[in-house]
Amino acid sequence: MKNLNKSTQKLLTTIGIIIVLYLVVTIMEATGNLSSLMGGLMVPVCAFSLVAVGLNLCVGYLGELSLGHAGFMCVGAFTSAFFSKVFMNTIPDVPRFILAFIIGTAMAALFGFLIAIPVLRLSGDYLAIVTLAFGEIIKNVINTLYVGIDGNGIHLSIKDMLSLGMEPGGQVIVNGAQGVTGTPRQSTFLISVILLIVVLILTYNFVHSRTGRAVQAIRDNQIAAETVGLPITKYKLIAFTLSAAIAGLGGVLFAHNISSLQATTNTFGYNMSIMILVYVVLGGIGNFRGSVIATAVLYLLPELLRGMQNYRMLIYSVVLIVLMLFNWAPGILKWREKHGFTAAAVTQKFGKKKKEVQ
């Protein structure tokens, strides 16, 4: 079981890295060495890391390119924000937050499942284009959605606020393009880090389970997978739904960190989907640790470079190119292998020498 052991080691190192970074940031914050702007970016970094992990499950293990994951994040964010606001005064903080996570994730999973049914009939570029369209549809529908609540129950409209026909005492929860405002800000850095670690462990478990093996078999060779009796559609659906659920979880975290949640192109649209894909590709397809690191670096970089206003985007693009070369260029890969800079070699050097787990 040497192989399994190696990947377990890798997971443990990843968790170690995340915990160390968490401690460093917390200490820096406590001693006043961290700007409040940077401190404020920590929860979004974790949220987008989650979405990147979810997308990596889809791209790296299911082998299908999805450009709609910002849409699933959007579903998770809005359903949970809606729930938290409606029950703001009726359910105590902690159980409400937990329920918000369950509801947001479940709704994203449901949307993922429903969208997967037509989408997984396609593959490759076609699948990417259709998921892109679904992502945009979700964002645009939420942008024109008005939901209010009063004594008579929930009112829905896609025209304007007035057509909700609310009673005087009613409250508008989702206000069209202005989105949801006043969501309780409950996502802390600690909760985000714990969630990220839990999700990393669970996705690791998934990938190394009977179902995960089947999903990878389908990715590697669909015809061979069919001839050994694997139900293709079932496992594709499971993987895509799970991937959407993780993106939704990221959305819940994100929604409970900002006071004003809007479905703009930059937060949940096409731009964001591409950005998350960039995190996944640069972090290494199928490499969850890489996704987390790439997200952290690329999300924080513009803020870190704030001092160099004029050169900011220049440096950002250079970093993108360097990361890409580091992960994909054949010459550099050979050099890394020779000098022990591969993930496996670094893990062996610094990773804990853990005895066989199974």
Next chain:
Amino acid sequence: MSLLEVSSLGISFGGLRAVDEFNLNIEKGELYGLIGPNGAGKTTVFNMLTGIYKPTDGKIFLDGKDITGKKTADINKAGIARTFQNIRLFGDQSVLDNVKIGLHNSFEYGTGTGILRLPKYFSVEKEMDKKALEILSVFGLDKEADVLASNLPYGKQRQLEIARALATNPSLLLLDEPAAGMNPNETKDLMNTIALIRKEFGVTILLIEHDMKLVSGICEKLTVLNFGRVLSQGETSTVLNDPEVIKAYLGE
């Protein structure tokens, strides 16, 4: 009753009649050979038997059950497993995992159990490992269980593909040119392996092959295809001495 009964099977791709009036009866425990010149339609027959192509005419019965036009996965569950002419392994997974994927339908635990690693996960995985290693050891591949499938040498990849097919516990095993690209020594090993798996797994085998030494050495019966039609059928020695066969396939 025959294990496999194929009656007047045919398929057309547009105007091309690739296979026509194909009949075949294989008894339980037989080692049957399907030969013919390139493009005769041998692999097409395999693809129809495993549901990758849907036949336009004819019927296929496995153990008396009609499996014509069923889904590939269901046909595998009914008892047909196969290998491919151009090897189709799960290259990014270990040798052990390739066989464990073959065992997928014989062992069961849910997705949730796997994600949460409930006790059942550990007990079933342990059984699967044991069974997979057992199958691998028949092929002498157990020492390479942790190697990535794509890193195996060619001959061993072919053997792994057979191991994976056997893991699905089939009653009929289809081998598509198992000796393709092998040197004489490897071919000899392969013949021993085939004899061994017949004994160990009690499986009926239908194989496509070009290597006449292998065919005449191990096949009990033969069917010769030419231009999508059966040219000759019967005991190996009789078929190979049929003047029609010699003319069409072995050269005058």
